[in-house]
Amino acid sequence: MVQKEPKDEKAPRGRPRAYDPDAALANATGAFWRAGFSATSLDELSAATGMNRPSLYGAFGDKRALYLQALKRYTEEGRAAMHEALAPGPDLRESLLRVYDAALALYLPKGEAPRGCFLINTGSAESLNDDDVRAQLAGALREFDREFEQRFRRAQAEGELDAEADPVLLSKVASALLHTLALRSRAGDGRAAMRATAVAGVELICGPAGGRKSRPTRGG
């Protein structure tokens, strides 16, 4: 009953899986990403993952459960990437631009068709019909807001940002830029135009000439 050795090297008992669960989930994500939840059939998911239907059901449950797990995985990866982009080191402008550049790289994969954001562009279509999707969407947006917010608080603490600025509101505006990039990617907008928008947004958020009011120390 109680395993004393929770090693990963445990010998599984029956026939080994022919797939890597995380890779399969990533491929299922790719299928859902293109067409959304409703327009993606189990046949497409089966083809994308290389798993047949019964294996899909055994591994992830039904189509909806698979979609929810794909959303969860995607959100966690996105949040990790965002946390990394906002990590200490670069100044505020640079930090924010790293987030937007990472988003653009995700939304406009090199050599492939634009795809926008799996969470924003497919989750919001489904959210009115599915409370769990809506909850995941809401939770993810909140987390992304918080990542920005914490970065703004640090910027204030370091004198990079006006002390009177409201980090919560600024985080919402910073997120709005992310949301517009996701949407515009799906509308076919070009990378350069979107990056210019992000830069303009960053300038508005960070305020004129490196800080909002007083002149803090340059560089950081």
Next chain:
Amino acid sequence: MVQKEPKDEKAPRGRPRAYDPDAALANATGAFWRAGFSATSLDELSAATGMNRPSLYGAFGDKRALYLQALKRYTEEGRAAMHEALAPGPDLRESLLRVYDAALALYLPKGEAPRGCFLINTGSAESLNDDDVRAQLAGALREFDREFEQRFRRAQAEGELDAEADPVLLSKVASALLHTLALRSRAGDGRAAMRATAVAGVELICGPAGGRKSRPTRGG
């Protein structure tokens, strides 16, 4: 036979329609709005419009054609409302807030469940699979951007906005606020929080204390 009188009062020849085409299209829009294109069945559309399937086909064509016409109608109404909100009269801040308040009223109908934006939240889910949807989405976003842009140009001409500001880039940021409101409505965010975000965005766009400060010109 040349009709000399192209009046609307012309007597149609066969059995009269039992529906009002524009009302039916509005009701179909409502059905698509909730669930998106793929997840809305013809039975639901039939129930929403009160028309049976053959009448739907006769009036609008197949499901996709109906969706495209719904999108077109919605976009035109939205653009008209936006144009109205940005019409001369109020100052820039007030003009922008009128747009965001109108959007919130549309996205969060009183007494009903939140629904977000039909175009943004359902169109972007479908846009990768349907070139016509993508084209309509892109065209609509462009039109909305232009409405903001023209308002910013007028604000500059009237000295309401720094002459060095870039109206194109500001319009993209102003649209980003619209996009985030659409998304957040569908995530369940509250009206007050969203309005506060819009106000904060307007303040950033209009600049400190009435709008005479250095603005970003070009990014890159």
Next chain:
DNA sequence: GTGTTTTTGTACTATATTGCACATAAATAT
């Protein structure tokens, strides 16, 4: 009235889709 035109309503067909049953395969345990 009879005929023409257009819309409506019922019923239908063809297909797609989801989810699962059941037998087979591939591993371990003893």
Next chain:
DNA sequence: ATATTTATGTGCAATATAGTACAAAAACAC
């Protein structure tokens, strides 16, 4: 080797869905 366990693969059943055929209905023209 034999039993046990877990995964796979074929195939299927129940349902849902899109789109249409066809007859009845409701208007006009004469």
